[in-house]
Amino acid sequence: MAVELIKERKAVAMTGNQAIAEAMRQINYDVAAAYPISPQTELMGFFAEYLANGLVDTEFITVESEHSAMSAVIGAAAAGARAMTATAAQGLLYMYENLPIASNWRLPITMVLVNRALSAPLNIHCDHGDAMTARDSGWIQLFTENSQEAYHSLIMAVKMAESALLPAIVNMEGYIVSHTIGNVNLLTDAEVREFVGESDWRKNIPHPLLDTDNPVTYGATALPDYYTELKYAQHVATFEAKDHIKRVLEEFNQLAGTNYQIVEPYKLDDADFAIVVMGSTAGVARTAADQLREQGIKAGVLKIRLFRPFPYEEVADALKHIKAVAVLDRHDSMNGLASPLYQDIASALYHLPERPMLHDFIYGLGGREVTVEDMLKAFNRLINIYTGRETRDRFVEYLQVRE
Secondary structure (H helix, E strand, C coil): CCCCCCCCCEEEEECHHHHHHHHHHHHCCCEEEECCCCCCHHHHHHHHHHHHCCCCCCEEEECCCHHHHHHHHHHHHHHCCCEEEEECCHHHHHHHHHHHHHHHCCCCCEEEEEECCCCCCCCCCCCCHHHHHCCCCCCEEEECCCHHHHHHHHHHHHHHHHHHCCCEEEEEECCCCCCCCEEEEECCHHHHHHHHCCCCCCCCCCCCCCCCCCCCCCCCCCCCCCHHHHHHHHHHHHHHHHHHHHHHHHHHHHHHCCCCCCEEEECCCCCCEEEEECCCHHHHHHHHHHHHHHCCCCEEEEEECEEECCCHHHHHHHHCCCCEEEEEECCCCCCCCCCHHHHHHHHHHCCCCCCCEEEEEECCHHHCCCCHHHHHHHHHHHHHHHHCCCCCCCCEEECCCCC
16 A cells, blocks of 8 residues: 655655656556666656655566566556556657557556657757657657646646546656756645546456456457558547547646646737747747747747647647747658648648748757747747748758857
């Protein structure tokens, strides 16, 4: 039986890794499996301390690779356990073979992805390259801005995944959030456990392997006569997941007094120009928008919290009246067009009879510091393109490259 430590709400200074470990303790997963990789290693180290001190009931499996970690939690979840893992960068790529298996089997696994740049060249700092490789894997994806959001998001992700019967990734930027101390308002242990509900292998998924009275097969071959129908069922579930996610957000907002939304507009109602962004850069972007408004320029920001399934309706509604939008991508897809968030935003707006001009900026790669001046540069470049004072020969450009 897990020990109850926090009996009254309190504010604590924590890094993102500490906050996630605290959420894991309060959730009291049945199974966790992980392999060390910076900047995730410390996270599981903090949780291992809780385990060693007898504060959780979790079966913590120290596996020999990230591939094994994902295999372990797939097996655990298929048996009916509430299971999680965590990784970063190349660790996620090593898991990748199993990601679409977890989603097609409708297993409500949660993963903390401590965002780190992909090699090569070798870099252990933050960008969103690892998360972008998983964008078509069938997993729910949430992005977080700070330690507080990371803590809350993992708690919510458990309920989102189990409601939608889809696995979920909580993205937390490496070092920028994972190792940076911030104020975290902690819920009580009882509140968290009541919110996520008691784990019951008979109820966590519809057809657990341990239910020997109702035997099922996992991993069966689907030939051409059935494969399409099985993928279609997953397709429908992905579209339906947004309703489950919005409901969980509303329930959590009532519990914690927060105002989380799947997309979060900032001063967009009367804005002419806007930045769209995910993760920690949202705060810097809001500061830049405020400075521009002091100069008489109507600027705003749209923060994307839910990246998958992509909230195209909410994005279109938030941006439909804007004159020009700068999309900030912390990843370069190297596809000759633009990067993932830009493509999603463009698709969401395409059906509108009148739509904003779009421009894509690649920024913050490999942990490059992001400043208010960078955001002002993006806004000014966007405004100059829109007004015709400057031209462009493609839809995407690097924001911070040294000449």
